[in-house]
Amino acid sequence: MKNVINTEFNTAEFPEPTMISVNGITLEVFEAGQQNAGKPIVLCHGFPEHAFSWRHQLPALVEAGYHVIVPNQRGYGNSSSPTEVTDYDIEHLTGDLVALLDHFGYEKATFIGHDWGANVVWGLAQLHPNRVNKIINLALPYQERGEKPWIEFMEEIFGEDFYFVHFNRKPGVADAILDENASRFLRNLYRKNLPAAAPEPGMLMINLARAGKPVGEPLMNDSEQAVFTSAFEISGFTGSINWYRNLDRNWHLLAEVDPIIPHPALMIYGDRDSIPKSERLADFVPNVDVASLDCGHWIQQELPEETNQTILKWLESQKA
Structure with missing residues (x-):
C-alpha cells in the first residue's frame, strides 16, 4: 500500500499466506512468530470474516512470545x-484445527475465537479436549445444548425471518443476494457505534445487503475493507453460510459429549453487542474469567489495543 492517508493498519504488513493440506481439504494459513515455536496460539475468525480480522492481534501476540497461526477456515478466503x-459440521470444523496442530507438530495450543470461531473453539474443547491448552473467546459465549435442536428452538422464539432460521429454511436465497451485493453488504455490516434502533422487519443480512446507506461509523478504512470484499467476491458466501446450516446436525453430534469444558478460559464481551451475555457460563465453563469492553460485536477490530491488553494480561495471569 502506498500513499494511504489515516491508515490504521497497513495491509501490506499482514503475513503472506501458505496453503496447507489438512483433513482432506486445503486451508489458507497466515503465520507469524515462527521464532517462538513451541508456544502456539491459533486465532479463529467468525462470520462473515477472514483471518485478516486478527491483524491487530498478530504483532502483539508475537511480541509476547507466541507462534501465531491464523487460518481462513473452510468456506473462507482461498481455503477449500x-x-x-x-x-461444514462441527466435526469437520474442529477436525481442521486438530489437523492444523498435527501439521505444525503441536500436541495442543491456546485457541482464540470470535463469533462463529468462538463456537468452533467451544466445540473443539468438547470434542478434542486433549488438543486445547487454554481458551479465549470473543462475543459468543458457550451455547447450552437445550432440549430442542437449535434452529427449531430459534424458529419458535424468533420466527422464520431470523437469519439463522432463514439460512436453513430457504437455502440459496440469502446466498445469492449477498453474492450479488458483497461490497455493499460488508460495508453496511462492518460498522461501529451504531445508534440505538428497533430491529427492522425482514431478514437482517438481506436488509444489510440491500440498504442504500450504512448506519454508525465505518469499522475500518478502505484498504482494510477491500481485503474482506475481494475475498468474498471470489469465494461467495455459501461456504460460510453452510456453517449455520449444520446447527441442528451439531446439536445431534454433541448429544453424547460431555457439556462441561474444564480448560482455563477467558470470555470477552462487547457491552454494546446484540449477542446476550450468558448467565450460566460458569456452570459449563467452571474455570472461566469474564471481561467486558465498551464496544459492539467486532470486538478485536473495534478496540484492538484494549482487546490485546485484556488477552495478554489474562495469558500472563495464567502463568502464575
Whole structure:
C-alpha cells in the first residue's frame, strides 16, 4: 500500500499466506512468530470474516512470545469450500484445527475465537479436549445444548425471518443476494457505534445487503475493507453460510459429549453487542474469567489495543 492517508493498519504488513493440506481439504494459513515455536496460539475468525480480522492481534501476540497461526477456515478466503453442506459440521470444523496442530507438530495450543470461531473453539474443547491448552473467546459465549435442536428452538422464539432460521429454511436465497451485493453488504455490516434502533422487519443480512446507506461509523478504512470484499467476491458466501446450516446436525453430534469444558478460559464481551451475555457460563465453563469492553460485536477490530491488553494480561495471569 502506498500513499494511504489515516491508515490504521497497513495491509501490506499482514503475513503472506501458505496453503496447507489438512483433513482432506486445503486451508489458507497466515503465520507469524515462527521464532517462538513451541508456544502456539491459533486465532479463529467468525462470520462473515477472514483471518485478516486478527491483524491487530498478530504483532502483539508475537511480541509476547507466541507462534501465531491464523487460518481462513473452510468456506473462507482461498481455503477449500466443499459443496456438501454436511462438510461444514462441527466435526469437520474442529477436525481442521486438530489437523492444523498435527501439521505444525503441536500436541495442543491456546485457541482464540470470535463469533462463529468462538463456537468452533467451544466445540473443539468438547470434542478434542486433549488438543486445547487454554481458551479465549470473543462475543459468543458457550451455547447450552437445550432440549430442542437449535434452529427449531430459534424458529419458535424468533420466527422464520431470523437469519439463522432463514439460512436453513430457504437455502440459496440469502446466498445469492449477498453474492450479488458483497461490497455493499460488508460495508453496511462492518460498522461501529451504531445508534440505538428497533430491529427492522425482514431478514437482517438481506436488509444489510440491500440498504442504500450504512448506519454508525465505518469499522475500518478502505484498504482494510477491500481485503474482506475481494475475498468474498471470489469465494461467495455459501461456504460460510453452510456453517449455520449444520446447527441442528451439531446439536445431534454433541448429544453424547460431555457439556462441561474444564480448560482455563477467558470470555470477552462487547457491552454494546446484540449477542446476550450468558448467565450460566460458569456452570459449563467452571474455570472461566469474564471481561467486558465498551464496544459492539467486532470486538478485536473495534478496540484492538484494549482487546490485546485484556488477552495478554489474562495469558500472563495464567502463568502464575
